Amino acid sequence: MGKSKPKERKIFVLDTSVILYDHNALRQFEEHDVAIPITVLEEIDNFKKGNESINFSAREFIRLLDQLSLNHSLTDWIPLNGPTKGNFKIIMSASNTVDAEKVFAEVKNDHKIINCALSLQEEEKDRKVILVSKDINLRLKAKSLNLLAEDYETGKIKDLDSLYKGRSVAEDISAEVVSEVYKDNHIARDAVFAEKPFANHYFILKNHKNSVLTYFNPREDRLEKVEKIAAYGIRPRNAEQTFALHALLNPEIRLVTIQGVAGTGKTLLALAAAIEQKRNYLQIYLARPIVPLSNKDIGYLPGDIQSKINPFMEPLYDNLKFIQSQYNEHDKEFQKINDLTQSEKLVITPLAYIRGRSLSNIFFIVDEAQNLTPHEVKTIITRAGEGTKIVFTGDIFQIDTPYLDSQSNGLSYLIDKVRDQPLYAHITLEKGERSELANLANLLL
Numbered sequence: 001m002g003k004s005k006p007k008e009r010k011i012f013v014l015d016t017s018v019i020l021y022d023h024n025a026l027r028q029f030e031e032h033d034v035a036i037p038i039t040v041l042e043e044i045d046n047f048k049k050g051n052e053s054i055n056f057s058a059r060e061f062i063r064l065l066d067q068l069s070l071n072h073s074l075t076d077w078i079p080l081n082g083p084t085k086g087n088f089k090i091i092m093s094a095s096n097t098v099d100a101e102k103v104f105a106e107v108k109n110d111h112k113i114i115n116c117a118l119s120l121q122e123e124e125k126d127r128k129v130i131l132v133s134k135d136i137n138l139r140l141k142a143k144s145l146n147l148l149a150e151d152y153e154t155g156k157i158k159d160l161d162s163l164y165k166g167r168s169v170a171e172d173i174s175a176e177v178v179s180e181v182y183k184d185n186h187i188a189r190d191a192v193f194a195e196k197p198f199a200n201h202y203f204i205l206k207n208h209k210n211s212v213l214t215y216f217n218p219r220e221d222r223l224e225k226v227e228k229i230a231a232y233g234i235r236p237r238n239a240e241q242t243f244a245l246h247a248l249l250n251p252e253i254r255l256v257t258i259q260g261v262a263g264t265g266k267t268l269l270a271l272a273a274a275i276e277q278k279r280n281y282l283q284i285y286l287a288r289p290i291v292p293l294s295n296k297d298i299g300y301l302p303g304d305i306q307s308k309i310n311p312f313m314e315p316l317y318d319n320l321k322f323i324q325s326q327y328n329e330h331d332k333e334f335q336k337i338n339d340l341t342q343s344e345k346l347v348i349t350p351l352a353y354i355r356g357r358s359l360s361n362i363f364f365i366v367d368e369a370q371n372l373t374p375h376e377v378k379t380i381i382t383r384a385g386e387g388t389k390i391v392f393t394g395d396i397f398q399i400d401t402p403y404l405d406s407q408s409n410g411l412s413y414l415i416d417k418v419r420d421q422p423l424y425a426h427i428t429l430e431k432g433e434r435s436e437l438a439n440l441a442n443l444l445l
Contacts, residue, residue: 009086010122011035013117015107015133016043017403018152018441021373023060026080026088027069028154033077033086037116039109041065041090051352053376094119098145110138117147134403154372156408157416163396164419166426167243178205179213186224189216200253200425202243203228213239215246218422230361233333234272241265242430247425248273248391251280256391257369257379257415260429263438266393267367268319274363274391275323278340281363281387286316287351288367289376316348316367351380360385367413371401377410394435 010032018025019040026034047058065074068088072078077087094115101111114131121129130148133139139149157163168348172194180187189196192205199218204211213226226246228236234240241264247256248270258266276282320337327334340346366372366380369392377392384390394411406412418424432438 008128009033010128010130013037013091013113013120013129013131014040015113015131015135015138016040017134017138019044019061020047020054020057021134021152021403021408022154023057023064025062025152026061027085029086031086032086034080034088035091035116035120036065036088037091037113038093039112039116043109053373053379056143057375077439091116091120095314096122100141100145103145104141110135110141113138114142114145114147117142118145121147131262134408151408155413157412158407160396160407160412163412164415164426165428166200166223166419167204167240167428169204169206170286171206173207174204175207175209178207178210181205181214181223181225186217186220186222187214189221189223192223196221198245198420199422200250202246202425202427204239213242215243215425219252231269231272231276232323234268235322236269237265238431240427240431241269244269244427244429245273249277250425253423253425254384254389255418255424256389257395257411257418257426258391258429259396259411259415259426261395261397261432262395263432264429266429267316267365267397268322270365270367270391270393271316271319272323274365275337275340275346276343277363281389282361283344284340284346284363284365285354286346286348286365286367287354288316289351289371301326320346320348333381348366354380358385359383359388359390361387363391365387365391365393368394368400369414370396370399370409371404373404374408374410374413377414423438 012029012032012036013035014025022028039213044058044061047054048062049055065097067081069078073091074090077089079085079087079099079321094112096115096118098118100118101107104111117129117131122189128148130150131139132150132152133142134152142149170192177187177192189321196218197203197216200215201213202213202225205214205223213228214223215226216222217224226242228242229245231245231249236245244258248254260266272284274281274286278284320341324334324337337346342440364384369377371394381390392411392414396406396409396412399405399409415426419426
């Protein structure tokens with residue numbers, strides 16, 4: 001047989017958005033070479049101070065560059081660590097025929113980055129030069145100047161249509177199977193399915209007349225009946241919510257994700273389950289990332305820090321008030337919620353304020369998790385100590401940050417990577433239960 005044709009070594013030019021999304025991006029291009037425009041380094045320098053994830057990414061990337069460039073000049077091609085890795089360098093200036101700043105009639109960093117890539121394209125005529133950016137508009141501008149441009153694919157879900165839903169319907173189940181589940185509350189897995197389902201997967205077993213809700217218990221290798229039970233006054237209104245509440249209340253499941261559009265009850269169910277199990281945990285944390293509107297920081301808002309934060313936390317307080325409204329003011333359950341917040345047994349806080357805190361024996365709910373990067377999700381989970389349960393809720397189609405989408409956000413990434421683990425369960429909620437009007441908006445608008 002003849003020798004196989006060697007792979008074409010490409011040059012990838014990285015934008016700032018890629019590095020802030022993944023500080024290890026430099027190492028993710030296999031045998032290909034990577035170039036960093038000097039403008040990107042200048043922008044990264046502006047992000048290195050602060051406690052947000054992007055600040056951490058900026059600092060880590062700067063340390064990585066410093067380590068790799070030891071005894072090297074950054075303007076020369078420097079080998080990346082590893083036998084199958086390519087090289088990298090910093091592009092200091094651009095001297096290309098086409099000037100993006102003149103074409104778009106504006107001097108800005110995006111155009112400087114494009115110019116660096118165009119200059120490299122002219123220098124390396126025998127190689128493909130590709131600009132990699134999470135910024136869609138930057139990619140479109142690059143393509144308009146005949147420069148190849150791509151999204152950063154690492155951590156991105158390839159086929160969103162096949163994203164794990166955590167539940168399914170099994171049709172044409174025999175009446176005997178359904179009857180046995182009702183009688184014994186469980187049935188051997190191989191009496192229903194020849195192959196093992198994913199761990200903690202939920203099923204509606206149906207025959208022509210009856211149906212039963214079950215889940216696959218991987219430890220016992222059997223299907224167990226799922227009861228429709230309430231959590232602190234909140235009752236599930238459909239099979240999906242029943243499955244979600246079961247996962248939230250199951251002590252064997254330490255990591256739960258709940259995905260669904262607005263009004264499906266994601267946050268409400270998670271909070272109700274947490275309060276129901278308050279005796280089992282030292283604290284309940286309900287946190288969400290702060291994503292300011294119109295790209296303005298919360299510093300633009302009036303008042304002290306608590307006043308600035310409150311508008312972003314208000315939806316969480318709304319859920320808490322709804323749970324409280326299930327009881328009369330004189331009921332002990334009503335007063336207990338007030339006691340939980342006053343004693344800080346239940347804490348509603350921005351996600352950034354959790355950094356540095358111990359997550360041992362905590363029921364930790366992360367709301368709006370679709371606005372987190374895969375790295376941020378990993379960071380949260382790796383902080384979990386003994387006895388901690390972590391719940392991520394969100395809608396992967398409602399992204400509020402500019403460089404994430406339904407395929408690259410941390411919630412989608414987590415659902416795709418962690419399925420079939422005995423400690424994990426996922427449910428996608430599709431049926432809205434907020435109101436008929438909200439359902440109409442979700443369906444038609």
